[in-house]
Amino acid sequence: RIIFARFIFSYSPDGKALYFTDWVKLSYPVHGHGKIWKVTFKEPIAQAPHPRKSKSSLLPELALEKLGSADPYVWTAAIDVLAQNPAILKAHDWKADSNPLARANYAVALKRVDPKKEASIIPELLADASANVRYVGIKWIADEGLTQYQGELDRQFDRADLKRRNLRAVVAAMAKVSGGSEGEFSPAKTLLSLALDSTKPARLRALALQSVAVNHPGLTVAKLAGLAKSAKVMIRREAIRSLALHPNEKRGPALASLAANASLPPVLRADAIAGLADFAEEHVGLLEKLAGAKNAIVTAEAARTLASGGVVWRELPAKPELDDVPAWVRLVAEAPGKPDTSLGRRLFFHSRLGTCHRCHLFDGRGLEVGPDLTSLHKQDGIDRTWLLTHILDPNAEVAPYFRPQHITTKDGGSYLGFILGKEGAAQAYVGTDGKKFKIRKMDVVRREEIPVSLMPPALIHNMSASEIRDLLAFLLN
16 A cells, blocks of 8 residues: 555455545645546456566666666666765766766766856756756756856857747746846746847757747747748747737738748648638639649648638538447548648647637647647557547546636636645636636635536547547657
């Protein structure tokens, strides 16, 4: 039996089932909503632990060799041993190791020895060729609030090889060492400034632009239209994609201009064309002209926009019943042609078809109402059938974190949102519009959990079989 704060896990004596308690709600007072779950295994499990050598059996000298092991259990044990043997650890020439994982784990072990005294290694970590090693250095600065390395953090923005994870880590670290004052440092303003800074590497600017919320007051339609003319394709791409999602209704003419620009790569023109779905009636002439263009990508997207925008009617073959998942799987499998993940992405962010971005994040874009789907493809057991099942019936499985709460307050207010973080004097929520809000607990008259998903069923009914296939391919790629 394993006991945590509010949860108990226990195997049945015959090893055929696992029982665990579920407090259900984040509030600590007894509320009567708790549950006990039973998970039945396909085969009985052996409850006796597998034999494993104790950490103490790993000699420090051997632990140095194991820092770069492909087995996380091995290198975790190596870090633990070396953190307890600082003399051997510090005598090691870590920079001579060609394995970046070993160098990163060396830094983690050294940090555990004494994060303040050993911090002098940070500049070397930030100069390492490996993004993972640099990440350890960035996190070290943030964890310990080492303000003396603010300049080192700022210089990371000049790296042409800065990856998305490290970009966000640097911004978070700078926010931490600045003391969290919006007046001193604003992550959103910093990202926008990077995106607009022509002296910075193009890849960094594109990543920064991707990370700026499209409703940021400084990210105007005019600025995005200007960035869409950049000589760098990656900047043009992110500018067009942000423009397509921008809340300003005046974005239509800018998108139309880009859609008509024959010098742009067809995929970028298609992104702009898809962004015109809300303005199809205003740009019928252009869309009809593009629907007759020579390029197949441009032609297909223009025809799709005319249909999704309500200008023309497109007739789709009959779909299976919602609960007949095998039939849907066959429908998608038999779709003609090869999967097009670029089209799948456009459908994910489409304002009339997929509309997935209205609740889900992907690569930093969208809303946090539902789960972030960026890393969905990395999860075990996620395949086409699983995705179809949950799209057709969103209530098939709703994680507790994404069960909406209906809150009624003393002043008669009614709110719908998802719980954010831990409760205190006030509870934070995110609304169905993606905006965050707080309600003082003392003002709440009633809080009721809604045991269903807010995602409507059959969102893919207005899409063709090949479009559904492309959307699934995008999510699973």
